[in-house]
Amino acid sequence: MTDAPASRDVWVVDDDRGVRFVLAEALRDAGHAVREFGDVASVRDALKTARPALLLTDVRMPGEDGLALLSELKAQGVGPVIVMSAYTDVATAAAAYRQGAADYLAKPFDLDQAVAAVERALADVAPPPAPAKLMETPRHTLLGESSAMREVFRLIGRVAASDLSVLITGETGTGKELVARALHEESARRDRPFVALNTAAIPSELLESELFGHEAGAFTGATRRHAGRFEQAEGGTLFLDEIGDMPLALQTRLLRVLAGGEFYRVGGRELMRGDVRIVAATHQDLAARVASGQFRADLLHRLDVVRIELPPLRQRRSDIPKLAEHFLAAAAVELKLPPKRFSRAALKAIAQRDFPGNVRELENLCRRLAVIAPGAEILPSDLGTAAPTAGGDDWTHALRDWAEQALARGEADIHARAREALDHTLMQAALRAHDNHRQHAAAALGVGRNTLTRKLGASRTRRPNKT
Numbered sequence: 001m002t003d004a005p006a007s008r009d010v011w012v013v014d015d016d017r018g019v020r021f022v023l024a025e026a027l028r029d030a031g032h033a034v035r036e037f038g039d040v041a042s043v044r045d046a047l048k049t050a051r052p053a054l055l056l057t058d059v060r061m062p063g064e065d066g067l068a069l070l071s072e073l074k075a076q077g078v079g080p081v082i083v084m085s086a087y088t089d090v091a092t093a094a095a096a097y098r099q100g101a102a103d104y105l106a107k108p109f110d111l112d113q114a115v116a117a118v119e120r121a122l123a124d125v126a127p128p129p130a131p132a133k134l135m136e137t138p139r140h141t142l143l144g145e146s147s148a149m150r151e152v153f154r155l156i157g158r159v160a161a162s163d164l165s166v167l168i169t170g171e172t173g174t175g176k177e178l179v180a181r182a183l184h185e186e187s188a189r190r191d192r193p194f195v196a197l198n199t200a201a202i203p204s205e206l207l208e209s210e211l212f213g214h215e216a217g218a219f220t221g222a223t224r225r226h227a228g229r230f231e232q233a234e235g236g237t238l239f240l241d242e243i244g245d246m247p248l249a250l251q252t253r254l255l256r257v258l259a260g261g262e263f264y265r266v267g268g269r270e271l272m273r274g275d276v277r278i279v280a281a282t283h284q285d286l287a288a289r290v291a292s293g294q295f296r297a298d299l300l301h302r303l304d305v306v307r308i309e310l311p312p313l314r315q316r317r318s319d320i321p322k323l324a325e326h327f328l329a330a331a332a333v334e335l336k337l338p339p340k341r342f343s344r345a346a347l348k349a350i351a352q353r354d355f356p357g358n359v360r361e362l363e364n365l366c367r368r369l370a371v372i373a374p375g376a377e378i379l380p381s382d383l384g385t386a387a388p389t390a391g392g393d394d395w396t397h398a399l400r401d402w403a404e405q406a407l408a409r410g411e412a413d414i415h416a417r418a419r420e421a422l423d424h425t426l427m428q429a430a431l432r433a434h435d436n437h438r439q440h441a442a443a444a445l446g447v448g449r450n451t452l453t454r455k456l457g458a459s460r461t462r463r464p465n466k467t
């Protein structure tokens with residue numbers, strides 16, 4: 001089953017990544033959500049789970065050509081499709097129209113012309129979206145009750161109002177961008193733009209002009225002046241994602257801008273002055289990259305004024321049930337599906353998984369379950385063939401994570417608190433299993449009734465922190 005397309009989702013298919021990139025950027029500037037593909041096979045893959053509102057495809061590409069894709073899409077009722085081709089022969093154009101293309105763009109085309117063609121084709125098929133609906137989707141709420149997340153919230157509250165640079169670290173999918181957005185929303189800059197740039201997603205030769213903008217004619221293909229992300233973020237926040245992937249030469253340039261607050265557009269003479277707060281993120285160990293000469297130490301110091309570390313989800317498992325329920329409910333609203341809920345056993349099984357892709361992976365799992373689980377209640381058997389990674393001794397992993405965090409925070413009495421937590425957990429489980437019958441519970445645990453009663457008293461007065 002595929003997700004219904006949002007009315008501004010546009011897919012761009014071209015094996016030339018330069019064309020793909022400038023076209024995608026122009027479309028994004030015009031408010032479209034754009035996905036890029038380098039060949040027909042990857043489009044076909046993506047169609048298994050999603051559909052675009054409109055697709056732009058090149059004709060001649062290695063592997064299958066765009067016209068084959070066109071007829072396939074038409075057969076599936078996906079549309080409209082705009083065909084682009086450098087081979088401006090009448091036959092290709094005619095074939096495109098014959099097979100149902102909404103429009104045909106001869107390369108090289110003007111970007112404005114391409115954007116206009118997209119708007120025209122979309123206007124022909126769909127009424128404009130209701131923007132309020134999009135705003136309502138509860139996607140940007142940062143959730144978490146674990147002590148690790150509470151610490152993150154505390155830091156956000158403390159530094160949001162300042163203009164200090166913040167470096168957010170954490171594995172992929174741990175919510176770094178969401179934290180960056182929260183920093184922006186909580187600051188006095190909230191009515192100004194929040195602009196994100198993923199350094200790793202942009203070809204390095206285009207990164208400089210993306211950041212600082214360029215003048216018309218600055219390089220081949222620069223047909224009009226383009227405001228860089230620094231300019232776009234004026235007065236607001238610039239989020240530099242995957243900063244560890246930034247090429248060294250650009251790191252030098254960025255450092256200069258951060259130090260002086262001034263820059264030139266590529267090919268420009270006018271000195272630009274900006275008021276932008278920088279929030280950077282990385283999943284890499286930047287200190288190690290400094291040591292290996294791939295990252296500038298002075299840039300790291302400038303970015304790393306305040307550090308917010310997002311622990312992997314497996315180190316804050318207590319957050320998993322709430323997140324899962326939130327994502328399941330949000331997916332139902334977004335995909336217009338009947339609401340579902342998790343059975344207790346399913347939630348428990350999910351909370352035991354390791355999630356190498358962290359919160360994003362959990363979110364994707366919930367979206368999939370919202371679509372494919374057959375009943376209103378999701379059961380462990382719906383969770384698919386991917387078995388929980390946690391084995392019987394998974395609790396020792398959680399314990400180790402907890403101990404490492406507590407030790408890193410310099411907390412005292414860890415052994416006593418862990419032992420108490422162990423006793424408490426075992427006793428509660430045994431009492432639940434035996435209807436609160438103390439003698440039976442004690443026997444099941446292999447301890448005396450008096451021991452159980454004594455320990456119960458102790459654990460009632462002092463509860464360990466759980467993470």
Ligand SMILES: Nc1ncnc2c1ncn2[C@@H]1O[C@H](COP(=O)(O)OP(=O)(O)OP(=O)(O)O)[C@@H](O)[C@H]1O
Pocket residue numbers: 139140141142143144170171172173174175176177178179241283323359360363
């Ligand atoms: N604490 C959270 N509460 C609710 N949603 C979250 C939370 N953390 C992450 N998410 C969601 O998980 C997804 C991934 O988060 P995000 O993109 O912020 O991660 P990231 O660390 O920036 O990933 P990457 O390393 O790939 O850039 C997003 O859809 C985000 O909304």
